[in-house]
Every structure is written in structure tokens, then in C-alpha cells.
Amino acid sequence: MLAVDRLAPETRQGSPLEPLTRDGLVFGCDYNPEQWDRAVWDEDMRLMRQAGVSLVAVNIFGWSWINPAPGVWSFDELDEVMDLAHAHGIRVNLGTATASPAPWVTTRHPEILPVAEDGTRRFPGGRQAYCPSSPVFRAYAAEVSRRVVERYADHPALAMWHVSNELGCHNSLCYCDASAAAFRGWLEARYGSIAALNTAWGTSFWSQRYGAWDEILPPMTALSLRNPAQLLDFQRFSSDQQLELYRAEAEAIRRHSTAPVTTNFMVTAHIRTLDYWSWAGEMDVIANDHYLDRRLADPTAELSFAADLTRGLAGGTPWLLMETSTGAVNWQPHNLAKGEGELLRNVVSHVARGADGICFFQWRASAQGAEKFHSALLPHAGTDTAQWRTVLEVGETLRRLQPVAGSQVHSDAALLFDWESWWSLENEGRPSEDVRYLDQVHAAHAALTGSGVSVDVVSAHDELTGYRLVVVPALHLVRDEDAARIARFVEDGGTAVITFASGIVDEDDRVRLGGYPGAFRDLLGIVSEEFAPLGPGQTVTLDDGGTASVWAERLRVTDAEVDARFLDGPAAGLPARTRRAVGEGSAWYLATLPSAADYRALLSRAAQDAGIPTTPVPLGVDVIRRVSADRAFLFVINHTTDTVEIAARGRDAISGEAIAGPVRVAGGAVRIIEEAS
Numbered sequence: 001m002l003a004v005d006r007l008a009p010e011t012r013q014g015s016p017l018e019p020l021t022r023d024g025l026v027f028g029c030d031y032n033p034e035q036w037d038r039a040v041w042d043e044d045m046r047l048m049r050q051a052g053v054s055l056v057a058v059n060i061f062g063w064s065w066i067n068p069a070p071g072v073w074s075f076d077e078l079d080e081v082m083d084l085a086h087a088h089g090i091r092v093n094l095g096t097a098t099a100s101p102a103p104w105v106t107t108r109h110p111e112i113l114p115v116a117e118d119g120t121r122r123f124p125g126g127r128q129a130y131c132p133s134s135p136v137f138r139a140y141a142a143e144v145s146r147r148v149v150e151r152y153a154d155h156p157a158l159a160m161w162h163v164s165n166e167l168g169c170h171n172s173l174c175y176c177d178a179s180a181a182a183f184r185g186w187l188e189a190r191y192g193s194i195a196a197l198n199t200a201w202g203t204s205f206w207s208q209r210y211g212a213w214d215e216i217l218p219p220m221t222a223l224s225l226r227n228p229a230q231l232l233d234f235q236r237f238s239s240d241q242q243l244e245l246y247r248a249e250a251e252a253i254r255r256h257s258t259a260p261v262t263t264n265f266m267v268t269a270h271i272r273t274l275d276y277w278s279w280a281g282e283m284d285v286i287a288n289d290h291y292l293d294r295r296l297a298d299p300t301a302e303l304s305f306a307a308d309l310t311r312g313l314a315g316g317t318p319w320l321l322m323e324t325s326t327g328a329v330n331w332q333p334h335n336l337a338k339g340e341g342e343l344l345r346n347v348v349s350h351v352a353r354g355a356d357g358i359c360f361f362q363w364r365a366s367a368q369g370a371e372k373f374h375s376a377l378l379p380h381a382g383t384d385t386a387q388w389r390t391v392l393e394v395g396e397t398l399r400r401l402q403p404v405a406g407s408q409v410h411s412d413a414a415l416l417f418d419w420e421s422w423w424s425l426e427n428e429g430r431p432s433e434d435v436r437y438l439d440q441v442h443a444a445h446a447a448l449t450g451s452g453v454s455v456d457v458v459s460a461h462d463e464l465t466g467y468r469l470v471v472v473p474a475l476h477l478v479r480d481e482d483a484a485r486i487a488r489f490v491e492d493g494g495t496a497v498i499t500f501a502s503g504i505v506d507e508d509d510r511v512r513l514g515g516y517p518g519a520f521r522d523l524l525g526i527v528s529e530e531f532a533p534l535g536p537g538q539t540v541t542l543d544d545g546g547t548a549s550v551w552a553e554r555l556r557v558t559d560a561e562v563d564a565r566f567l568d569g570p571a572a573g574l575p576a577r578t579r580r581a582v583g584e585g586s587a588w589y590l591a592t593l594p595s596a597a598d599y600r601a602l603l604s605r606a607a608q609d610a611g612i613p614t615t616p617v618p619l620g621v622d623v624i625r626r627v628s629a630d631r632a633f634l635f636v637i638n639h640t641t642d643t644v645e646i647a648a649r650g651r652d653a654i655s656g657e658a659i660a661g662p663v664r665v666a667g668g669a670v671r672i673i674e675e676a677s
């Protein structure tokens with residue numbers, strides 16, 4: 001039996017989701033009535049009401065529906081869908097229709113088609129076939145969204161605005177002439193002079209010194225490794241271009257409407273091109289799309305991380321899962337169905353980590369089109385199916401979880417996450433391709449959550465006051481002020497755990513000289529003289545009996561204790577783990593990747609060091625608490641096949657059953673307990 005300490009309640013106010021959660025957490029879906037005959041729409045409404053659907057995302061890919069030819073506007077069907085939704089008490093998350101241009105647009109203006117890094121053009125026939133920097137595309141998109149906003153700003157069904165769709169999902173990196181021109185403008189604004197750019201990019205290397213702005217291209221496919229600083233700036237620029245698309249529409253919407261504006265983020269393992277820390281402040285509601293990625297070793301652990309990161313983007317406030325799937329997707333090599341209870345576990349995992357609503361792609365499984373084999377709320381086989389019955393159960397669960405709305409997760413531990421580090425660490429010419437940023441972040445996150453430590457995912461630029469433990473995995477690129485903030489956090493009594501591949505380069509991707517990890521050398525009291533990465537599949541042993549993989553390096557301590565040494569491998573005899581006491585605080589360094597069990601043991605120790613109460617949870621069981629001013633909810637998600645017992649007292653939030661002692665959670669099940677105060 002496990003005891004889980006109750007955390008201090010906090011209040012959270014003014015969520016734009018609050019009006020949508022009065023009768024239950026949001027239960028929503030993409031709704032694409034334009035794919036179906038009119039006769040189907042009435043059945044859609046009836047079944048949505050039966051399931052308790054409260055929010056539909058409409059008109060996401062509506063451009064050719066509402067604007068089928070130049071100057072032709074056809075809103076009759078969308079009017080009817082809006083009215084139908086309203087008549088059935090369903091709110092609308094209205095798309096601006098700019099996600100994918102209608103065919104006439106690209107026929108008329110082939111110059112807006114995106115160009116890949118090898119200079120080849122991408123054609124229409126799929127979606128998102130436009131260059132994000134194209135002034136021509138931008139002008140057409142502004143016109144479409146303006147028409148939509150003007151028409152529906154006062155419609156009673158309107159709940160929020162959904163700008164475009166998954167901006168940058170396919171077209172974030174475009175190398176066409178318009179992109180090149182915009183890139184030069186962005187560089188000029190950043191550096192002011194060619195001389196400053198040459199310095200920042202280190203262009204003396206390989207005779208790359210530029211004499212004029214028009215000599216600069218996006219980093220197109222080259223014969224050799226490319227300039228990493230140029231790659232990094234192109235990544236920054238490309239994220240900014242997509243944000244500009246959002247911003248232009250959001251600003252125009254806000255001139256006509258007070259409804260919240262958002263777009264759906266892709267905080268997932270396979271999209272890395274958008275720095276959402278710089279986007280988050282511009283969203284009225286943080287919304288994420290998340291699908292289980294079966295290509296990963298542990299898709300569920302990735303879900304937990306993504307949900308914690310989404311909560312971080314929302315600054316701890318409630319967020320919305322804008323898309324997920326009831327079952328299989330259709331874009332992975334093997335599109336696996338969900339197992340018994342898996343959908344509910346996924347849904348409750350997002351809610352436990354701060355979501356106030358769960359929406360699905362999509363309402364009715366398509367009969368045609370590229371996603372006809374993607375699952376939906378209403379499957380091809382109809383309502384006499386286990387899938388539909390599960391959907392009804394999900395709807396009912398979200399309804400009963402209404403009291404959870406607005407409550408917050410409280411964490412004493414933070415994990416630093418940084419898109420720029422992801423980019424710079426994985427750009428060309430790196431020490432080992434086995435050092436992948438997300439792997440390192442996921443390993444640290446899983447070690448924390450596996451130790452029963454609730455963790456907030458925060459940006460490298462965030463204030464750290466209020467946390468007791470900060471974990472810094474592979475923070476490759478660090479600005480001086482961010483390194484200084486971490487050092488101050490430790491000096492003020494905090495515990496930091498910093499891993500290899502952190503603090504290596506500055507914001508221009510320039511190596512910090514004098515020994516690794518340059519930005520954290522003094523804080524950690526170490527100097528690392530040489531990287532010594534491990535070969536594929538190679539493991540090493542440490543003198544504390546632990547095993548490790550991926551990385552080693554040759555370091556010496558200058559002012560730290562050696563906590564463990566490498567016994568073998570390329571750094572045999574040298575420190576593998578160090579700890580430096582700094583007043584009440586301490587700074588740990590990990591020079592290798594411990595096995596999952598060793599990592600959990602280490603972060604448990606660090607958490608105890610930091611004064612965080614840890615209660616080991618059985619492996620594969622998530623225990624998370626959300627609290628509001630006067631209520632607390634304990635979420636237990638049992639991903640294992642065994643029954644577990646967790647200490648709790650209160651009332652089952654779904655069944656209403658009183659709970660006086662440990663709660664039993666069957667294998668594969670979830671329990672949500674409203675705790676007695």
C-alpha cells in the first residue's frame with residue numbers, strides 16, 4: 001500500500017475554458033460535415049448529443065468548401081452547420097479555413113508551393129501545400145479568415161477560434177525564393193550587419209564569409225556538412241514564420257470578436273520545428289494534439305511527458321487536448337488498435353496532467369480521402385460496436401469529472417525543456433548520433449515520475465523560485481543569463497541535476513571554451529576534457545554497481561565529490577557522477593546515461609536531498625494530484641496488468657463510492673478519488 005502526500009492547494013482563476021466546463025470537462029471532436037451528404041448531419045447531431053459531445057471543430061479544411069473559386073463565396077452549408085450545432089446545444093471551435101489552400105489558389109499561383117531543401121517543389125494533392133513566407137498565400141489566407149470571422153463572430157454557437165491547423169506540420173521548412181528573401185530580412189533584423197552575422201555564424205570556417213545579404217541562402221542540401229549556426233538560425237526563423245501566420249490571423253480575429261483564439265500545437269515526439277515557448281503567450285487557450293506514437297519504446301511515457309510539457313506551455317493553467325484518437329491512426333508504419341481500457345487510461349492521463357477537455361480527430365470515420373482508415377468517435381461499423389460503447393463511457397467520465405475543471409497540478413520539481421537545445425544538439429556534425437535530445441529528456445522525465453515525483457516542464461528562461469529540484473537534461477545551448485539563474489537557484493538552496501550534453505554552446509552555437517560543460521563548469525566544480533561517447537549498444541559499468549549507456553566523457557573534479565566512477569569503457573576510472581554542495585543546495589552532474597532503474601534511484605535520492613517527499617509508485621502506475629482552492633483529486637492510472645493499492649480517503653469521482661482506506665485499482669484501470677479534506 002502506498003501513501004501519497006497531499007500537496008498544498010492553489011487557486012487558478014479566469015480560464016477561458018471555464019464557460020465550456022460548467023456541465024463537464026470538454027468532450028469534443030473535429031467535425032467535417034462537408035465530407036457527407038446533408039442527410040447524415042441530423043444523425044450526427046443526435047449521436048453527438050447521445051455521447052455528450054460539447055464542442056466541435058468545424059471548417060478546419062473548409063477553404064474549397066466556402067471559397068470554391070476566385071471571388072466565389074458559399075457559406076450556406078456552413079451557416080446550416082453552425083445553426084444545427086446551436087440548436088443541439090453544441091459549441092463550435094471555428095476554423096478559419098486556411099489550413100490548406102483550395103486547388104484554384106495553387107493553380108493560379110504555383111509560386112506559393114513550398115520547396116524542399118534539395119530545391120524540388122512540393123505539389124498540391126495532399127495538404128498544407130504553401131510556403132509560409134509567401135506574401136501571395138498570406139494575402140489570400142487573410143481574405144478567407146476575414147470573411148469567416150466577419151460572418152460568424154456573433155454566432156451564438158461560437159465558442160473559440162481555431163486558426164489554421166497544426167501550423168508547420170508539413171511545411172515548416174521551406175527553401176523557395178520567397179523564404180530566402182524572408183530569411184535574409186529576419187537575419188538583417190537579428191544581426192544588423194553582415195559583419196555581425198559573419199561573427200555569429202563563424203563563417204571564416206570553410207571560406208563561408210559573406211559580403212552581402214543576397215549571398216545568403218537558406219541551408220539547402222549541400223555536398224558536405226552545413227554551417228550549424230546557419231541551420232540553427234533557419235530553424236529559429238522557420239518557427240517565427242509560422243508564428244507570424246498565426247499572429248496575423250489572431251490579430252484580425254480580435255478586431256471583430258472577443259472569443260478565445262488558439263491553434264493546435266503538436267507537442268509530440270516527431271515534430272521538432274516549432275519553438276512553442278515563443279508561441280504560448282499568444283494563445284488564449286493552450287491546445288495540443290497528441291497521438292500515441294507506437295514507434296517509441298514507451299508511447300505512454302511520452303504521452304505523460306507531452307502532457308506535462310503542454311501544461312508548462314499553459315503556465316500551469318488548464319489546457320485543451322484538441323486532437324487525439326479513439327483507436328488507430330493511419331500514419332504510422334503499424335497502426336495499432338488501442339487495447340482494453342487503453343483509451344480511458346490515455347484520456348485520464350491527459351486530464352490528470354492538467355487538461356480540462358479532450359477532443360478527438362474526428363467525429364465520424366471518413367469513407368474517403370487519405371484518412372479513411374483513421375479511427376474516429378463514430379466508427380465505420382456504426383454504433384453497435386465496442387468502440388462506440390467506449391466512446392459513450394469516455395463522454396460520461398468527462399461529464400462526471402466536471403468538479404476537476406480549473407484545478408491545478410502542483411510540483412516541487414521542474415525539468416528544463418528547450419527547443420533550441422533540441423535543434424543545436426541534433427544538427428549535423430555532432431559527437432554521437434545516439435545522443436538524441438528527446439531520449440535524454442524522456443529518460444529524465446520517466447525517472448522522476450517513476451519515483452513518484454510530480455514534475456513541471458519549464459523553459460530554460462523561466463524563473464525557478466518555488467521549486468526544490470531542477471533537472472536539466474542535455475541543455476546543449478545555454479544563454480549566460482539562464483546558466484546564471486540555475487546557479488542562483490542552487491546557491492539559494494535548490495538541488496540541480498545536470499546531465500551530459502548540457503551547457504556546451506552559447507546562443508550562436510559557439511562552443512564555450514575552457515572545458516565542458518562550459519556554462520555549468522563552475523557550478524558543478526568539474527572540468528570535462530574530452531567527449532568519449534559509447535558505441536552503438538555499448539554499456540559500461542560504474543563502481544556503485546550501476547550500468548550506463550550512450551555516453552562517457554573524460555572529466556576531473558575541481559571542487560566536487562565523485563559520487564560514482566566508470567569501471568570500464570573509454571573513461572574507466574574517471575568520474576561518472578559528481579555532486580557539489582553549495583551552501584544548502586547541491587549540484588549534481590551525470591556524465592553518462594544510467595539504466596532506467598539507476599536513473600530512478602538517483603533522482604529519488606536527489607529529490608530526497610531536495611526535501612521532496614517521494615513515495616515509490618509501482619512501475620507502470622501513475623499517481624497524480626490536481627488541487628483547487630478547496631478540493632483535491634487523486635488520479636491513479638494503472639498501466640500494468642496487476643491490481644495495486646494506493647492510500648486514499650474520500651469519494652470515487654466517477655462512481656461516488658466512499659473510500660475509507662486504500663483504494664484498489666485493477667490492472668489496466670483508472671481511479672479518480674476526490675480526497676476528503
Ligand code: GLA
Nearest residue numbers: 165166289291323329361374
Ligand atoms: C492531425 C491533424 C488532423 C488529422 C490527424 C490524424 O492531428 O490535425 O487533421 O490529420 O492528425 O491523426
